Amino acid sequence: MDSSTLQLKRMIYASLMAALTAVGAYIAIPIGPVPIVLQNLFALLAGLLLGGRWGVISIAVYLLAGAAGLPVFAGGTGGIGKFVGPTGGYLFGYVPAVYLVGMIAEKGRGRVAVDLMAMLAGTLTIYAFGVPWLKLITGMTWSKAAAVGMLPFLIGDGLKIAVAIPIVRALRPMLDGLTGPVRVAG
Amino acid sequence: MAPIIQTHHLTHRFADGTLALDAVSLDFNAGELTVIAGANGSGKTTLLRHLNGLLMAQSGDVRVCGRSVRDDPLAARQAVGMVFQDADSQIVGETVYDDTAFGPENLGLDREAIDRRVNQALSAVDLVGLENKRPHHLSGGQKRRLAIAGVLAMQPRVLLMDEPFSNLDFPATCRVLERILDLHRQGHTIIITTHDLEKVIAHARRLVVMAKGRVVSDGIPEAVVAGIAQYGIRPPCSVQLGKGIQPWVS
Amino acid sequence: MGELTAIGFIPGRSLLHRLDPRTKQMLLFLLGGLSLNAGVTFLGVVTLALGILGRSAGLSLGRTIAETRYFLYFLVFVFAVRAVSFSGGWIPSVSLPALVEAGMVCWRLLSVVLMGILLMASTRIAHIRAALVWFLRPIPGINPRMAATMVGLVVRFLPLILFQAREMSDAQRARCIDRRKNPLVRLRHFTIPLFRRVFLGADELAAAMQARCYSNDRTLPALAFGRIDAVALGVALLLAATVFIQ
């Protein structure tokens, strides 16, 4: 594959991951009292599958599409309002989270323990941005913000981390050669 | 006149070891309508992908308008437009207009020229008035025609059509067929692949049969059609009934 | 067919339609940002203006409500959380100031979302993309055309993937996936085939884009910043100034 084809393919994979992340915002799997929304799983998978750099590009494209007003966020909304709204922190928390996941996973070269650690770090990073923002915007107390914005989702997050491992093991071979570190400016 | 496309001992083996093309040598003349027939997996799509530089010859070579595709794939892609087997993956624009404009935009034309080409292309396939529609809202036949429009807007000299009638119902097939024949009358060189000869064969002056990556038969349809069943292709009904080749639509 | 809930482009010639997409994005950022800590007067003026502009752009109230219903549920939730406090025990208490404050928070969020809907209804996606390129150009380290192309691909493939996801989940339900109680199994059976299908399409997509001579230096839709854009921005700035005077 010549370099322009490779670049085009990486670009397409990152775009499709961004579209999948948007699809994750639309789809909830009904398990237990709180349905599992797949958006953050798909966002973190972008990091695991594409690596740090292209994972971040993918999530940035997703956020950019949303910022431009396209309906890619949960419930079919979009627009800058989502960023400054109460759940905005989770959205821009994706950027450092995916970067972290991608960087750790690249170091691990497919080792399960490293992938697990990466997912854990990513999930925590999302809350590290999401919960304080929720508190700031809605003026709730810390305990209330955590009770509304974190505790109900923790079980689902555990499941997502567990399921991410077999998923990347099944999908990585498809992307082989496309996800290594790249120097071409994006 | 020199052929517009020439392949010479073209061979292609995929990474997994499949020999998809085996020493294919074919010349296509300007203005001709050629049908390439073959069973599933006989290498039709792989051959078409070499004609516009999406795949590069591993041995042998491909020339478009006398120039090697390997030296200048961009020129080959401009001269040779390709309608893919699966229209859904070919359509890249967010709306009908955007998709048709995708090619001309890549060529860096100015907006006026792009608008002109988009209008021409859309009216050539009867899609005027649907410019603002999202492609996933179109019917299967409309999608196929949009895929053709997207290629026409690049004003290629040669049109490659990979199974242009798959998944279409009877009226949609007729419409796509009429558009293809119009384009042929206007002087386009057209190469159609199919495993279902019925629909186009009456309009072609040449039929190429492929099997297992090789060209096994090549000539005027009346001559080639006789022994075609042995390659896994169903001869047209009219031939089976002994009436010779009859047009599918009147 | 996989359908997005938000309102798409409505062709027309209203004032909003004629504004440059860059102007509309700037208005969205400026007024949207200010709305988030604005008072009653500002919100009232903005909401009124949004109503009139939306009307002339061809949006009906009923449809807007129907399309934003998920967001409205969410607002109700925010309202309840803000208005009810558990001061000193487990007995919920509601006070008038808390109610007013909760109402204001919801109004602010609602007006920002309405702005987004109006933008989408009056602007073609190609123009949003062109505006994006213009805004991203000064930022170093970003290739704005590539970013815009990628956003375009997201828009193109989102409905298709959504459709495939629903089709797949229906097909699995038809084979009684509901009887599998293990959520891990269900998540896996949903995600792996979906991703695999999407990624397989990626190679075909790359070929289709190359066949049409894809390059990063593409012609963009022409944008024109005219007199009405200047007027609109001026009015918005004046309106913004009132926030600080209050």
Ligand SMILES: Nc1ncnc2c1ncn2[C@@H]1O[C@H](COP(=O)(O)OP(=O)(O)OP(=O)(O)O)[C@@H](O)[C@H]1O
């Ligand atoms: N990317 C690929 N990697 C490996 N093998 C491939 C690839 N693409 C095609 N092949 C193989 O090459 C052979 C020719 O495939 P090709 O798609 O050209 O057939 P076709 O004549 O177009 O068939 P159909 O009528 O089904 O479209 C087949 O055996 C196929 O399995």
Ligand SMILES: [Mg+2]
């Ligand atoms: Mg084929």
